[in-house]
Amino acid sequence: MTRDDGVKKTVQAGMSRRYFLQVSAAGAVTATALGASGFVRPAKAAAYDTFTWISPRGTLEVLDDYAYWSAAKMGYFGDMKTEMQPGPSDGTATVKFVDVGQADMGFPSPGVYSFSIQNGMDLISVFNEGALDTFSFAFRKGEGTKDLKKLEGKTILLGSAAWQSITDPLLASQGVDVSKVKYVEAGWPAWGTALQSGQGDAALSWEGLRAEWVAKGLNFEYWLGVQNSKFPANTFVVRKSDMADRDKKAYIERYLRGWAMGLQFGYENPRASVEIVFDKFPTLAKNLGPEIGTTSILQQIHVFRGDMAEREGWGAHDMKSWQAFFDTLKDIGQITKDVKAEDVLTNELIAGANDFDKDKVKSDAGSYELSKDMQAVDIDKIRQHLYDQAI
Template structure:
């Protein structure tokens, strides 16, 4: 089952959402901001398992594995709940830390924020096997060398996204102290770039196609082509992995996501239709072709090089260690982090223990609507990266 009520309704009386998300000017989450001991995670098994978005909305194609799996019945009788969360960039980890959600989907940068602030979270299912993040430029103003951004301004939807961009730039040899950031607001930072503000903006796979639907036509430095850093991942409270009942639930839950990922890989158009059925406004705004373009961009990120992975959700520990080493150099964390201490592949075998032939049969058996059936998927794939800086 799903519940689309705003998640702030579950915050205990007396603590406003704004107060709950308060962070000090230095970026440190205070005990006051996170509430009191009454907000500790539930000790019992999950009555209803809540996943919280990092972006303040569910009306996107990014979560297609969930909606595909839900429609196909892959979650069985598990009580599941999807929440958009607030658009605050760090809410996806803070809500999990204090027990107001059970799984978050942070970027590595926001995950590092959680680690730096003592949140006992662990990455259990790595969705972003390739770096989804990109830098958008107005057409004719892009660069293949990100060092050209020194002295320039990058627009962000949330100030917290600086934790995403800083390591991406630093890994490309950029002196991040020479880069200025402006919080241009969610969801308007792309519109601000198109309107002449700033010099560039953070973007990501899937969003590129959605921006085209809004008339935002940019050129991009693409992380999927140029970066070795990891992207967003599923995190839970580390203590939950020590609870046998919760661990068993997590394995079943992640199996549902893995089956949804496999379903989308086998039939991208059917996965888009599953999301469009859930969100008619999104369907109207994107349409079949841009919807399929968006999901194909994301499938490339989520699948990665599957021949070198242990299945859907498997962490590449070398990639993660490279990320943690990079952010230590730039001061984003103040102490070394071992990837194996905060990332685990323990749940991956169980999550991938499903009948792939059945999922393929399910995906192939979907009767597509006329608009989707008419699409040439191979043609769309051939043009996925046409907007890369030439």
């Protein structure tokens, strides 16, 4: 069904704090019921017994989180007790669960993070994993355009209605009148298939997923945010109250160091990180295979790394990029108040997160034993053709 009006009511106009907490309570009931099978742990007021990170996708069987699985495999989290949760498929669950204490860290897109700000959630971004804009628009071959203004009057397919908070600012930054764009929530994971079957005119996608769609026979052409947008991508958020607690703050910094080491490991040996994720999720390995898996991770490494010569390290926020994003949101009415980037983002933990032995990580990555199938992947050839799908 078309979600043009409905999405704007729930995402752009925002919910009152009272209404949001009712929604959160409903989510908590669902999570508690699923918790019997280990879905999510109860919230704890004390220091972290287990530090829980929650996905925005409703699944963990993707290559996107290769840094975590690489770090866990290589022991970079030390004796920390950590867990990953897939979360509900609701695109805003990754911030809702952190806000009410059912997870300790979420991974929202900038648009979904703005939803939490608009709705008064007391969160702060501590690690901007996506330095460059990962989001893109997929088109059936021969139907794409470099000028996104041509999407006015057209229909864009989304996996979740909440993703309009991603697409609207991206379109607006390219001069599109977003009031003239229609959206259809085609559902996860069917929205790419829906585009190929002739529904809609374009679909939201992102780096990594672009490669995975090829494995499913979904061969599109793309307008790529990583080449055309100056906005940032997904980031790690925690409760501000946790950052005010000295022990929790130190714990979060140590946890982020594990992620930074995992990112460095993947940069040094992308195929090793692919193999680690494939060992964790055999079905994903079967569906993608070594070559597509390596293509996917190389797309993501570019997004996560950005221009490291201009960054303080893995996870550093570009305040100017974020401020431009928030200003665009205000212009289009997605948020109703001015947001100062420094109030909702911090680079306070970046130096500590990047304070690790890079030579050791490079050695670990270089000595990782690959399978014969992974060794056969021509990584240089993949790099040469990484953006062949771009319009």
